[in-house]
Amino acid sequence: MIITLLSLIIIVLFVLFLRFYWKYKSQTSQLIKLKTSLSDIMEYKSNNKILLYTEEKAVRQLLVEINHLQEQKTAAEVKLNEQEESSKKMLANISHDLKTPLTVILGYSELLRNTQDIRGEAREKILKIEKNAKDVLEVIDIFFDLMKLESGDFPLKNEIVDLSELCREEIINYYDVLQAEGFQVIPDIPERQVLVLADISALKRILANLIQNVIRYGAEGKYLKLSVYEESNECFIEVMDKGKGIIEDKQDKIFERLFTLEDSRNKKYQGSGLGLTITKRLIESMNGTIKLRSKPYEETVFTVGLKKLN
Template sequence: MFQNIKINKISNSLTEIITGNFNARIKFHDYNKSVRNLIINLNRLIDKFQEVAAVNKQYEDDRKKMVSNISHDLRTPLTAMLGYVEMLQTDASLSLNEKKEYLNVIETKGEVLRNLIDEFFSLSKIDSDDINFEFKKIDITEVTRQCILSFLKDFEAKEITPIIKIPEKEVYITADEKSINRILQNIIGNSLKYGISGKVIGISLKENKDSVTIDIWDKGKGIKKEDLPYIFERLYTGEKSRNSNLKGSGIGLTIVKKLVEKHNGKIEVESLPYEKTTFKITFFKKLRNM
């Protein structure tokens, strides 16, 4: 009879937890050693279940936020495009120059929309491991130089002075060249977009014994200390730490971090607003754990 009471107490505690009180635990009484060990393991199992439930809740919250943000990011340029299309169709008083101007706006918004969709698609492919990486020996100095050359017109147009420090000699790492190029393109593009007020962008490459470090820095508005831990989160737009008028999709840096991690590398950020914001990327010469 007394044993049945003990079992009922344990059962009632489990029922309380199953029905939603994840903070409840099975309490110890005058049970024998075997029952106490069972209760200890049950409480450990409940702890693990509570951790999984918390992760699932966070994942669901993030998913809802992501869907909401994606919808907003896609709707904004699409709404503008449709508005200009309607004006072209209904306003007979528009001059030829005005029509050309509206078509240019539609083209620009269409390009923004296409880039957003491309970024969402790329992130989805990385998340699902649906990308074939071609890891091979590449000259990281040459890849970096070619990437910088692709930005020369942008530097000139925005009156930004590039400070380049790259070794003359060849430096080889094992990597997927397309991914390395995209990482550099995204970070330099980010500095161009948000560091324009500083009028200078620095790109340096340093060879270490087993690794290569690339620093990309600017002297723009920078990132507040409290925002630094979140800048690689998907759809984080940095509106608090960067100019909200220049706010992007928040996908670019997420893609960068994931691609760096695919190379078993690491990326770090330091920022003193209006002094220096530095993205530091480390690639190992030989891939680890692969």
């Protein structure tokens, strides 16, 4: 009798254990599925609702709240996309509205400039109008390029680029201007190829911005050195001058939008204040880096780093 009772108790306990085990296993499996679904939502891999059958009331309530949040998130994303599209159209319209009258001004000024009867002071004024209109057009282009970069709407096409060849070409492009300004030009560029995967147009713009920066702000030193070298898994371009430089407390601001040095108040040195900002954004878009070190009248060096192509 006692043995039978003990056997019955053991069987009941075993059944209870199995029930508890399968319930625990089912809950664990459900929690794993819930965790996976939440991870997908957080990583923007899924916008689907979480569908999970469970007898647990607390878990069901949690799922209702999560799915409600997911609906709100999806609605917010749709609204954000609509706002982004609206902003792009607005920027395109503003760009067109600003450029159209300037293009007309340039057209008429060119016609007047080529008129035989216009000479002397009148011709000089026409040339000033033409130059100022071109400067404004350039600033507009720079501004809208920056807007595109910051919104992720500036397509870059990566290809194999030889930094050595590219830097030689840019030095040649600016050589006459640098010589006319009295610069000593030192190219420190290896004969061998230094290859990276990058957008060649973006790299040309980066180099142009850095060289123009030397001409604009480093003119007192009359010195420009352009170097290309490799270290470990990276390739580097360095643009160095020996001009007035950038004092230490302003070095961390140099890449900020619309930041200009005191010299920019002089018309000779005026810039948009966006060149270095665009330079930094372009480099970051290619997963590169840019650093600055400066000791006034000794060296001011911008170093661009890009991953070496193996």
